[in-house]
Amino acid sequence: MPETATPTAPAPVDIVVYHNPACGTSRNTLAMIRNAGIEPHVVEYLKTPPTRSLLESLIARAGITVRDLLRAKGDLYDQLGLADESLSDAALLDAMMAHPILINRPLVVSPLGVRLCRPSELVLDLLPAAQQGAFAKEDGEQVVDAAGNRVG
Numbered sequence: 001m002p003e004t005a006t007p008t009a010p011a012p013v014d015i016v017v018y019h020n021p022a023c024g025t026s027r028n029t030l031a032m033i034r035n036a037g038i039e040p041h042v043v044e045y046l047k048t049p050p051t052r053s054l055l056e057s058l059i060a061r062a063g064i065t066v067r068d069l070l071r072a073k074g075d076l077y078d079q080l081g082l083a084d085e086s087l088s089d090a091a092l093l094d095a096m097m098a099h100p101i102l103i104n105r106p107l108v109v110s111p112l113g114v115r116l117c118r119p120s121e122l123v124l125d126l127l128p129a130a131q132q133g134a135f136a137k138e139d140g141e142q143v144v145d146a147a148g149n150r151v152g
Helices: 024-035 052-062 075-079 089-098 120-126
Strands: 016-019 041-044 107-110 113-116 142-144
Touching: 016 024, 024 120, 024 142, 052 089, 052 107, 052 113, 107 120, 113 120, 120 142
Parallel strands: 016 041
Antiparallel strands: 016 107, 107 113
């Protein structure tokens, strides 16, 4: 009797999202990952901040500068004088390590790369699976149509 092929489940996709549930951009990014049928590893970085060496590695892999990952909104940024362009990368990293709220989000790691997903739809470039249906951001902006195609 000939052997019949059995369908195999797709290989699991390992995606990590450095997430702040209080941030709309972060929530939208997480929802788009899930809309592709992927359940990512969610790191609430305010509760479990990355180590300095991991943060440096993520910055390098994303191809951004330390300042690009620095969250420039909020009182703390101003209180610490972080707008000072003469501050070194080490000083900016020191601030982010002492105050993880200064790490911009969401930062997403996938087999296709690392990216700061601002705006949130940048995550679509990192997903190895297609969107499984329509998606609109929390503010109502349509990002993906009913066929799973990117809008715009």
